[in-house]
Amino acid sequence: xxxxxxxxxxxxxxxxxxxxxxxxxxxxxxxxxxxxxxxxxxxxxxxxxxxxxxxxxxxxxxxxxxxxxxxxxxxxxxxxxxxxxxxxxxxxxxxxxxxxxxxxxxxxxxxxxxxxxxxxxxxxxxxxxxxxxxxxxxxxxxxxxxxxxxxxxxxxxxxxxxxxxxxxxxxxxxxxxxxxxxxxxxxxxxxxxxxxxxxxxxxxxxxxxxxxxxxxxxxxxxxxxxxxxxxxxxxxxxxxxxxxxxxxxxxxxxxxxxxxxxxxxxxxxxxxxxxxxxxxxxxxxxxxxxxxxxxxxxxxxxxxxxxxxxxxxxxxxxxxxxxxxxxxxxxxxxxxxxxxxxxxxxxxxxxxxxxxxxxxxxxxxxxxxxxxxxxxxxxxxxxxxxxxxxxxxxxxxxxxxxxxxxxxxxxxxxxxxxxxxx
Numbered sequence: 001x002x003x004x005x006x007x008x009x010x011x012x013x014x015x016x017x018x019x020x021x022x023x024x025x026x027x028x029x030x031x032x033x034x035x036x037x038x039x040x041x042x043x044x045x046x047x048x049x050x051x052x053x054x055x056x057x058x059x060x061x062x063x064x065x066x067x068x069x070x071x072x073x074x075x076x077x078x079x080x081x082x083x084x085x086x087x088x089x090x091x092x093x094x095x096x097x098x099x100x101x102x103x104x105x106x107x108x109x110x111x112x113x114x115x116x117x118x119x120x121x122x123x124x125x126x127x128x129x130x131x132x133x134x135x136x137x138x139x140x141x142x143x144x145x146x147x148x149x150x151x152x153x154x155x156x157x158x159x160x161x162x163x164x165x166x167x168x169x170x171x172x173x174x175x176x177x178x179x180x181x182x183x184x185x186x187x188x189x190x191x192x193x194x195x196x197x198x199x200x201x202x203x204x205x206x207x208x209x210x211x212x213x214x215x216x217x218x219x220x221x222x223x224x225x226x227x228x229x230x231x232x233x234x235x236x237x238x239x240x241x242x243x244x245x246x247x248x249x250x251x252x253x254x255x256x257x258x259x260x261x262x263x264x265x266x267x268x269x270x271x272x273x274x275x276x277x278x279x280x281x282x283x284x285x286x287x288x289x290x291x292x293x294x295x296x297x298x299x300x301x302x303x304x305x306x307x308x309x310x311x312x313x314x315x316x317x318x319x320x321x322x323x324x325x326x327x328x329x330x331x332x333x334x335x336x337x338x339x340x341x342x343x344x345x346x347x348x349x350x351x352x353x354x355x356x357x358x359x360x361x362x363x364x365x366x367x368x369x370x371x372x373x374x375x376x377x378x379x380x381x382x383x384x385x386x387x388x389x390x391x392x393x394x395x396x397x398x399x400x401x402x403x404x405x406x407x408x409x410x411x412x413x414x415x416x417x418x419x420x421x422x
Contacts, residue, residue, distance in 0.1 A: 023395055024369035027092075027123050032131030032348045036294060037401055040363035049086035050365065054251070054404045056081060056258045084250035087367045087398040088138070088232045092126045094118040097390045118393075125172070126370070130232075131348045132170050134401075135163065135355075137245070138233035140223030142170040142177070146201045150211040155192070156201040157218070161269060161352020161417060163236045164217065167202035168195045169300075169351065176221035181213040189221050232400050235355055238362060239263075239409040249402050258407045266414040269352065272306045277354065280410050281341055284356060288408045293360030296342045300349045302417040309418070351417045356410040362403055370397035 028034050043050045057079035066072060096118060144164050146156040159167035171177075171192055179187030191207035223230040237245055241263040242253030253260050264280060284292065341356075349355060372395060403409075 023092075023119070023123070023371055024397065027126045027370055028130065030131075031127045031134070033134045033298065033346055034130050034364070036357075036359050037134070037362050037364035038293075038359065040365040040402070043365055049084055051082050051084050052249075052363075052402060052404065053080045054083055055079065056256065056405075081251060081256070083248075083402060083404075085233070085365075085400050085402045086229070087365070088230070088400050090126070090129070090232075090370065090397045090399065091394060092122050092370065092396070093392060093394040094122045095390050095392045128172060133232045134234045135236055135346075135348055135350060136231060136234045137163065137237040138229045138231045140220040140225075140230045141217045142175075142220065143167065143218050145179070145212055145214060145216045145218065148212060148214040149206075150209075152206055152209050154194075154203045154205050155212070155218070156203045159198075159201050159351070159417075161350065161414060163350045166300075166351045168197060168204060169348070171195055171202075171204060171218070178219050178221055178224060179210070179212045179216045180219055180224055181216040185224065186210070186212045186216055192218075232364075234401055235357065235362075236350075238401060238403045238406065239355060239357065239411050248406065258405075261406050261409040261411060263411045263413065269414050269416045271416050272303055272310065272354075274307065274310065277412060280356065280412055284358070284408060284410055288358060291360075292358050292408070295359075296344045296356075298344050298346050298349050298355040298357070299353065300347065300351050300417075301345050302351055303354055303415060304343060304345060305418050306416065352413065352415045354410075354412040354415070356412070358405070358408040361405040361408060362401065364399060364401050367398040368396070371395050 040052070043052045055078055059076045059078050061073050062075035064073070141164055143157045143166065146158045149155050157167050157171070158165040173193060173195055175192045176189055177187070177192055178185055178189060187206070187210040190210055192204040193207065194205040196203045220231075237248065239261045240248070240253075241260045243263065246253050248259065251259050262280065262283065264276065
C-alpha cells in the first residue's frame, strides 16, 4: 500500500504537487497558435483594464539632409495613441466524487492515477478552448445554424467559410451550448452529440426538445453578453477592416485609417488565386518594409489542397521549382506566389480563409497563469461541492490579446473549400 493520505487537504496537496505548477505550460504548449502571440510587457493597469501604446507617426522631420552649415528644422515628436483592453477569465473545473477519494485514500499511487485522468481530460479541453479563442472575436459564438429546427432534432451548421460559418469546426462532442437569434435566447444549455461532417453542412443532435431560428448563433454555454466580449479577443477581432468591429481596443477604425487590417473579400466564394495571394504578400511586405516577425500564412487543411489541385497541371512543366513541406506533412510544389513565406496548417483556422499576421504586432498579456485561484486557498483549489457528495478543484487564468499595429495584417477570405479531406 502506498503512502497514507490523511485528509482532503492532503489530497489537494498531492494533486497540486503533480500538476499545479506546470498546468499552465502543459495546456498552452499545445494550444494552437497561442505561442505565436508575443508576450506583452509594456502595458499598465488602469481602472478595470490595461492600457498600451501604439505608434502611428514617427519624427520624420528630425532626420534629413541640409547643406553643410545650413539651418536645421525644429523636430517633430512621435505620435502615439493609447489602446485599452480588459483581461478575460478562463476557468478549468474538475470534480471527484468522495466515494472515489475515500476508496483510494490510503493509496497515494492509485489516487494519483485518478487525479491524473481528471487533470488530463481537463487539460485537453482547455487546450482546444484556447486554440479556438486564438482565432475568435471574444463573443463566445461558435457557428450559425443553417436552417430552423424544432424538437429534439439534428441542428445543421453553416459551412460556407469564416469564423461563424465553419461548420462543426469549433463544436466538440458533448458541448454545452446556448442558441441566440439577435439578442433573444432560443435554446438554453443543451448538449450537442453525434457530430457529423458533410460537404455542404455539418450537423449535431440536440439533447432535448428545442426550437431555433435559421441563422441563430450557437454559443458557448452562458457566454452571451451584450458587449460580446466574454472571451479573449483573437485574430477575428484583431484582423478586420472595420466591417465586423468598428472599435477595437478603444480605438475607432473610422477615425484612424491605420487601425484597419487588409481584408480581401468577395460577394460569393471564389477559388484561391495564387496571383492574388502573391499581391497580398507583396502589399504586406511593402507596408512593413520587409520587417515582419515570424512571417507565415495560416489556413485550415483545405486551402493547401486547393492550391495543390491548382498546381496539378504544372507538374508536367517547369513551373514547379522545388518541393516544400507543409506543417500538415504533405509535400507540395512551391510556386513563386508564396515568395518564401511558410504556410502553416492550423486546425482551428476558419475554413475558406488564409490569414497572414504580422506577429511582431500581435501580443498576449497573461495577468495570471492557469493555476489555482489565489494563494490563500488550499493547493489546487479543492473545495467541498456543497450540493453533491463530491469535491471540486478549479484553476483560472486572466489574459487577453491585443495589437500594437493593425494595418500590416491580412485576411484573404471567401475562398472555396475542398471537403474531400473530411
